[in-house]
Amino acid sequence: YGFQSYPSMATIVSFTNDKERNLNSAAMKNHQKHARGVQIINKALDQYFYIPEKFTDYVYLSQLVQAYGIGQAIEVHRRKQPHCMGTLYWQLNDCWPVASWSSIDYYGRWKALQYEAKRQFEPIILTTAPLQGNELPIYAINDSAKTIQASLQIRLCNFDGSITDSVYIDSISLPGRSAVEISRYSPAKKIKINKLTKQYLHLKLFDAKGRLLAQKVYFYLYPKQMEFLPKGISTQVQRLNASTKEEQYIFTLSAEQIKYGVAITTNLNGRFSDNYFTLLPGEEKQVIFTPAAPAKVQMKYNVKSFGKE
Numbered sequence: 001y002g003f004q005s006y007p008s009m010a011t012i013v014s015f016t017n018d019k020e021r022n023l024n025s026a027a028m029k030n031h032q033k034h035a036r037g038v039q040i041i042n043k044a045l046d047q048y049f050y051i052p053e054k055f056t057d058y059v060y061l062s063q064l065v066q067a068y069g070i071g072q073a074i075e076v077h078r079r080k081q082p083h084c085m086g087t088l089y090w091q092l093n094d095c096w097p098v099a100s101w102s103s104i105d106y107y108g109r110w111k112a113l114q115y116e117a118k119r120q121f122e123p124i125i126l127t128t129a130p131l132q133g134n135e136l137p138i139y140a141i142n143d144s145a146k147t148i149q150a151s152l153q154i155r156l157c158n159f160d161g162s163i164t165d166s167v168y169i170d171s172i173s174l175p176g177r178s179a180v181e182i183s184r185y186s187p188a189k190k191i192k193i194n195k196l197t198k199q200y201l202h203l204k205l206f207d208a209k210g211r212l213l214a215q216k217v218y219f220y221l222y223p224k225q226m227e228f229l230p231k232g233i234s235t236q237v238q239r240l241n242a243s244t245k246e247e248q249y250i251f252t253l254s255a256e257q258i259k260y261g262v263a264i265t266t267n268l269n270g271r272f273s274d275n276y277f278t279l280l281p282g283e284e285k286q287v288i289f290t291p292a293a294p295a296k297v298q299m300k301y302n303v304k305s306f307g308k309e
Contacts, residue, residue: 001073002090002101003044004037005066006059008109008265011097021055032099044069048222050308062099064261064306067112067276068223070103074120075127078141079179089117107269108292112261112276124148124174126203126216134191135184140205140214142174150174150213153204154185159227159257161281164199165189196220197227200258202280217258217278223306228260230307233279237301242294249289249299255279261306264289268299279305 006012012021012028020027023038032038044065045051052058070089077087090101097106103113119125123144129137142148150172156165165187172182185201201218219226236252251264259279264272270291279285291299 001070003066003069004034004041004099004101005062005111005113006099007094007097007105007107007111008063009056009059010265010267010269011105011107011109012059014107015097023055023058031097034099037099041065049224049306060261060263060304061306063112064223064276067116070113071116071120074117075125078120078125078143079127079129079139081141081177081179089113109269110271110275112263115272115275115277122214124205124214126205126214127179128203128216128218129181131220132184135186136201136218137181138183138185138203139179140172140174140182141179143177145176147176148174148213149208150182151206152182153202153206154183155202156187157200157202157258157281159198159200159281161258191220197225217280223260226260228305228307229257230305232257233259233262233303233305235301235303237299239299244294247291247294249291251287251289251301251303253279253285253287253303254283255281257281259305262303263305264301264303266299266301267297268292268295 015031016027022028041062042051045061048068049061049065052061074087077084092102093104094100094102094106103111103117105111125141127139127141129139140150152169152172154167155163157163167185169183174180203216203218204212205214207213232255234254238250240248240250253262258281261276262279263276264287266289268291270289273288275287
């Protein structure tokens with residue numbers, strides 16, 4: 001199974017000029033070989049996100065919706081074990097710079113899906129099943145060979161991180177190679193639909209020594225229904241080991257409100273330790289960027305997240 005998205009803007013720039021950077025140009029159509037590719041992406045964007053006017057936003061959102069859909073499918077397939085003992089998505093990479101089902105584009109740049117797949121294929125993850133009335137089934141997936149003793153923290157939070165409801169569940173046993181329903185969350189007070197646009201569930205799984213095993217941010221509504229703000233991310237960058245093979249940049253990001261789909265881009269080719277992630281309010285998130293080769297020009301960067309102006 002798979003879903004298309006466009007490659008990064010840096011890749012698109014490699015085969016277009018300024019006037020060709022729109023979905024209707026001959027160059028862009030030549031690099032979209034699915035007869036209904038744009039139509040299918042638009043349908044998903046309209047259902048889960050929105051169809052933007054700016055081409056750069058369209059490229060970004062096409063990657064977000066691809067990661068959103070495939071990421072949820074991976075969770076479902078893993079949660080269904082032993083009925084389903086594996087999941088393969090189409091596809092890994094490209095043989096030319098093109099709109100495709102890949103998670104890595106022709107130049108080796110990771111799309112949002114590759115980062116999401118990395119997170120969803122961790123040995124231990126938390127996942128949720130569809131709502132059962134007012135109850136949200138919560139599962140822990142343990143693909144290690146060992147039984148793990150764990151505890152679960154559930155917090156219903158406002159976008160600024162303030163806590164509306166909190167539940168703690170102890171003495172959870174997770175057998176090796178299993179998917180176990182560990183809780184059904186029902187808030188202390190009836191949830192008000194109009195508040196869900198600015199609320200999220202933060203789930204944390206700890207081992208017996210209190211070490212974090214996995215965490216998940218859950219939204220009751222589709223991204224397009226949430227009142228995310230696209231701005232307000234503080235970013236600091238530190239350069240390490242300049243002009244050596246071990247050259248790296250450390251990005252430290254923080255925000256006062258939760259940010260969804262946080263994407264860092266630079267004018268250098270390279271690899272991020274994480275990208276297209278959810279940034280929690282008050283959290284300091286560090287991301288390491290490793291250039292493919294020592295930088296010969298000053299690095300420039302941009303940070304964006306999902307939301308309407």
